[in-house]
Amino acid sequence: MESLRKLPTVLQADELVDKIFRRSSKIRGGDLKERIINKLATISNVSRDYFEKIISSHPNYDTLPTFYRELVDLIVGIENLKKALSSLKWANEMIQRIVTKSIKEIRKGKNPLEVYRSACGRISSVIEDIDNELRFLNEAKQKMREIPTLRDMPTVVVAGCPNVGKSSFVARVSTAKPEIADYPFTTQKIIIGYTPEIQIIDTPGLLDRPLARRSKIERKAILCLKNAADAILFIIDPTETCGYPMSSQLSLLEEIKKTFGKPTLEVYSKADLHSFRDRIAFSAKNGEGVKEVLEEITKIAKKVYSQTSTFIADSGQTSTQEQHS
């Protein structure tokens, strides 16, 4: 959903007032009456163009594919977005009305300068009134830059407790270069990498707790498991150096299997540090087992994908070679 990442910058009220009056202030020539009418018409055009540009840059949030809709809702809140956009629409209408009325008054013979001064005052108050919404939309634009674009291809979501080595695996096998560090919640955003055959999603770590108590960061992982995964790669760190006991990791695993009912491959990370081999074990450090895990999860994801083919990808997406029809 590239359009969500490329929303335009939104000016704050004082900057927008400057923008709207700057162009009209350059208008010279003609008699006073015509000049003032031209200035008002310019104010009306500049503000209409601006508001329409911002409003039309946003998609219809109600009809977005679930993955994106839920992610936008989590990151910025769809109701707030809608409210902010409709106050821009309101401001635009108000400004158009003020300008139309003022031009009529001038044509009827009222003092052009007086009418103009009063119109400018009212227009800048209208814009001041939506300062919070303008600021909110600009923050939303910044925040939505983290929203990735999914491709329509077999998709694996990597999940597990924090610090177990999810990002280390994703970095080892795919194009993604997530940050890796020895503390929990290093990964706070959804990160997508590619292998020649699959799309692999690195997610924030999950704690063993009910959904209602999950943080925003954890909810991003849940959203991927629910809406994007053909298969789940669940990583368990049996050394517990991640900081979470086996009991919580296994309880989280059960919860995920039960909640999403998706094919889930359970593997051990950090194989260089232990000798448990009752599940496939891999080491992102020395490479042991990495190929085996990747092959196994690729096989599962491809099988599920060929049977279901969910439509999560952006229908308007541009050329992705992997797109399947």
Ligand SMILES: Nc1nc2c(ncn2[C@@H]2O[C@H](COP(=O)(O)OP(=O)(O)OP(=O)(O)O)[C@@H](O)[C@H]2O)c(=O)[nH]1
């Ligand atoms: N010895 C060893 N350490 C590893 C291995 N894989 C990851 N680590 C270490 O484990 C720590 C966590 O690794 P990450 O890949 O950031 O773990 P994560 O699961 O993505 O963590 P969050 O993003 O915080 O949930 C880092 O210090 C890694 O260097 C491994 O195979 N062997």
Ligand SMILES: [Mg+2]
């Ligand atoms: Mg990580």
